[in-house]
Amino acid sequence: MVISLTSTSRLLLLVIFVLESDAADLIRSACTQRTDSKAVAIGRLPPTCDASTAGNLYYSTSSKRLTLCDGFSFTNIGSLHTTFEPGSYQNPLVSCSSLHESKAQSGTYWMKPTTKVFIKPFQIYCDFKVRSNGCALVWKHSYYQVTPNNNMRTFSTFNKPCIDLSDGWCNVANKDTIEGSEQVTAAYHHGTVVYAYRGDRNPQLGKASLWRGAILNNPIKITDYCTSHNGVAPEPEVGSHAIPGISFDKANPGEYTLNCDTDHYASSPPDDCRWQNCKLPSHISSASFNTQMTVAIYLC
Known part of the structure; x- marks a missing residue:
């Protein structure tokens, strides 16, 4: 032409x-x-x-x-x-894994996925610690530090850049444009990893009202410091005590309405039952119960 x-x-x-x-x-x-x-x-x-x-x-x-x-x-x-470093606005990444060979450092980068739909470059956090091949942070929520609302749900289409692991929340609206065959769910206590599990990518992740998109298919433990239910992958909760697409549970696999590790939003502390099913070792927190957590979802 x-x-x-x-x-x-x-x-x-x-x-x-x-x-x-x-x-x-x-x-x-x-x-x-x-x-x-x-x-x-x-x-x-x-x-x-x-x-x-x-x-x-x-x-x-x-x-x-x-x-x-x-x-x-x-x-x-x-x-x-x-002219421009990979991951800059002028030379955005196709995926976090495309950075693996040249500069495998966790941090915030500009990304523009390969897609038929035009998407402007956007900032995203690439993590090379949970998986060495590079994972894109697509959702995060810190419990009891933010008041949950519809925008925070894993299936929300509201966009709030996922640029770090600090306490708070974020959401990538177009999760289906992010490359990767694996999905990782990880929990942190003020930046220290508590657990991380990987599984097959859930094709429902990010689709409207489908909270089940946050379920890990064929989960495998990466790391787990929980002194109870060690080796049990976290699952999203939809019970009356929970907020679908925000609350997670780490006990009784397959039971999505009985437990409340996270965001028991029907009451306030000390009755709040956040993380009672995941007692923490002393090197992570001196208080093993009702400990504030940040849960994050990655695509790798």
Whole structure:
């Protein structure tokens, strides 16, 4: 596809802005010194560079390189890959796992998943501790530190960036755009991991009103410091004491309406039964009962 320069001035200005300064100077020089510059072509280079294609700029969507034909030969102008760090706004990640080979450090990055639906780059927390291949934080809720509402549910479409593991809550609205075949549910006490379990990705995660999307299919323990029910994977709760899509339980597998490890929102402490089914060791908390927790869901 070839577009005239008059209709692509904004595109050229954007390309100049995002390339390295030396490359940008070369483009400016090429554009100002050659009055016969004609077009920007998106796609493959022609077989040869000659007088008929002199002044044309060619942009490769696969390599992200910009090439100029000067009438005799092709000149590489620059590459977006060499300009911006992976995970920056200008060079967002496709997934957290795509960062694994180059910079496997937990932190906040910009992401733009590969999807047919246009999505602007957004910030997300990539964790390389719960799973070494990299996991994307897509939901988080700190119990008894925030007042639960519909926006906080795991199946909510409300977007609040998941950028860290601090106390509070977050939610990625378009969970179905995040790559990964595994799902991880983990609990923290003020930043210290209490347990983490992984399972097959639940296709219902993030879909409206389907709280069962938070259930781990074929769960496997990664780590568990609970002194009771160690090895039992957490499950979402929907009983009268619980808030569907927010409350979790770590006892009596398959019983979704009888327990209340988290957010017994029908009463206030000390009657609140948060985490009574997961007694904590002293190195995590001096109070084994009713201890504040943050539960997080990842896609890996």
